[in-house]
Amino acid sequence: MVINERLRVVLAEDSVVLRDGMVELLGARGCEVVATAGTGSELLAAVAEHRPSVAVVDVRMPPTHTDEGIRAAVEIRASAPGVGILVFSQHVEASWATRLLADGASGVGYLLKERVARTAEFVDALRRVAAGGTALDPEVVAQLTSSGRRSRLDALTPRExxxxxxxxxxxxxxxxxxxxxxxERAVEKHVAAVFGKFDLPATEADNRRVKAVLTYLAEGGG
Structure with missing residues (x-):
């Protein structure tokens, strides 16, 4: 299990002070930062060279400080799908976040810097993403689901x-x-109801949980 392994991390952050601090913190929490990057192109090169468990990516990086980081993250998802992506930023770029999630929510996280209160919380999210899970800040979810079709979502109860x-x-x-x-049994019943209302039958490789999340994000919720 990834949880018991020393995570190999590529860290993309253009602030040298923050980058050095994160390297120290992650190392103290059992992670190995195999490379750091200050630009989107450096991030792509580092991932190609080191093939880490997960890449931590800021959204806005040089030279334009707009969306270079998340553009690189989308490219990594296409070229190296086995690498987890955890976007860690002050900004929500909804259009690019949607593209980041387009091929599945597994192995993807998007956390806002000001809302992560504890290092342990961040590292837990990092390990979850590296293991193929999802870690989305509620504010990110809210912005991703602020518009869209409502047909299947209207069928959900408030609890669902x-x-x-x-x-x-x-x-x-x-x-x-x-x-x-x-x-937990009540939650299982609600999850089963969501699967049914989203028309997600059981399959041999059961990835209905990921598909349910993608349906929610695609059609609008919150």
């Missing part, structure tokens, strides 16, 4: 909407049960 939104944030059934103060 809460459950699928927490799924989009990367929470397990056990975690959702704790947050909503209900039994």
């Amino acid at each position: 909407r809460e459950v699928v939104e927490l799924m989009a944030q990367g929470h397990s059934n056990r975690s959702i049960a704790a947050l909503l103060v209900v039994s």
